[in-house]
Amino acid sequence: MNDWLRPLLDFIFPPRCVHCGQLGAYLCARCRAEAPRIGPDICIRCGNPLTTRGLCQRCQHHPPESLQGIRGVCFYKGPIAKSLRALKYHGQQALAPILATYLIDYMRAHPHHFDALVPVPLHPEKRAERGFNQSELLAASVARALQIPLQTQWLQRIRYTRPQAKLSRSQRLQNVVAAFAPAPGLKLKNQSILIIDDVATTGATLQACAQALEQAGATEIWALTVARAHITATQTSQDPVDAFLIEETPQA
């Protein structure tokens, strides 16, 4: 949509908050502030919330090898979950710059040099079906605000994967193996890269992306997402990721 058209449309059809319905914004100031942030007590590698900052049990044995670390800004619930679903499944692209402010604020609070931002790509078929890539919209807003080059061609999704939401952890890992590849001939010497995505659950997709960038020569790769599944170390009866997904199954 043209930039000049948005204010006109907002005047004719005033935006409503996707969470509480209040008129005036796609996500109102109160709901924006209400989004629960993930604190410093996380696993320093996979970024999952823990009771104290450290290394989670899974990462002690199976860290995301190609990634320095994964970070998520908010928990995937409440207004954040609702607006991320509205963006992804209901085409509300106006939410992307609003949701990107969480990423921008996080990066300003945790300064680190990155040579490039790389959004998690969609398979061309999926992209055509949805009409846009939500991760690319988020990364584009961050790139503009922080003046970091956006690289949308470096990573390619070469395999059409089944939707991750209904799969178990092991199925997810299987599902994304070899789903991504670096662009043919891509050479990344000593590049520090930040991968951007909307939501991370197990981190399997981000790890697969990082692996492809590492193949191309990137030396330092991090990942940042707007939201993160809440996985507690004490949940033992059920895979916490699956428990979480039962609660928050995205609409197809």
Ligand SMILES: [Zn+2]
């Ligand atoms: Zn609201």
Ligand SMILES: [Zn+2]
């Ligand atoms: Zn971990």
